[in-house]
Amino acid sequence: MQVSAAAERNKEPILGVLRQYVDPRRRARALEVASGSGQHAAHFARAFPLCEWQPSDVDRRCLDRGFSERPDTCSSPVLCSSPMGNPEWGLRDTAVLEELGRASGMLLERLVDMPANNKCLIFRKEEPSASSCSSAKALLGVN
Numbered sequence: 001m002q003v004s005a006a007a008e009r010n011k012e013p014i015l016g017v018l019r020q021y022v023d024p025r026r027r028a029r030a031l032e033v034a035s036g037s038g039q040h041a042a043h044f045a046r047a048f049p050l051c052e053w054q055p056s057d058v059d060r061r062c063l064d065r066g067f068s069e070r071p072d073t074c075s076s077p078v079l080c081s082s083p084m085g086n087p088e089w090g091l092r093d094t095a096v097l098e099e100l101g102r103a104s105g106m107l108l109e110r111l112v113d114m115p116a117n118n119k120c121l122i123f124r125k126e127e128p129s130a131s132s133c134s135s136a137k138a139l140l141g142v143n
Contacts, residue, residue, distance in 0.1 A: 003037065003039065004036055004037040004039060005116075006116040006118065007036060007037050007039040007040055008039065009115050009116045010040070010114045010115060010116050010118055010120075011039060011040055011043045011044075013114055013115055013120075014040060014044075014114065014120050015043065015044060015047055017110075017112050017120050017122070018030075018044060018047070018048070019047075021122060022048050022051060024047065024048050024049070024050065024051075025050070026050060027050045027051070027052075028048070028050065028051040028052070029051070029052045029054065030044070030048075030051055030052070030053050030054065031054045031056065032044075032053060032054065032055050032056065033056050033097070034056070034057055034058075035055035035056060035057045036057060036059075038055065041053045041055045094108075094111065094119065094121065097121060098121075101123045104125075105125055106123040106124060106125045107123065107124050107125075108121060108122075108123055109122045109123060109124045110122040
């Protein structure tokens, strides 16, 4: 697996954020946007073995690497288009991500600064029933 220094610096701080939202004893699904090297999905899959990780990226090579690391807990990777510029620069505009989330029925719940000048965005997807207290979580990483 290709190793990214920024991913290495961020994996523990992101895991700390995830521990606030994901119960390791319950099944869950998480979407990671801009999965890059796949280091995060592999690291988080070890910490949350009952969670199904959905990696996504604009670069097919990144997705193939991340999926091959943890095929037991990573669902089929999603190839995304990148209308926001050079895919090597990552996703920079959190307002665009917030709009995309809203269009998919997800609300931005929290934005956390990460050590490598990155951000961790936590989105919440409302359940169809207003009486339901549970919610699905999605993690969106911003470089």
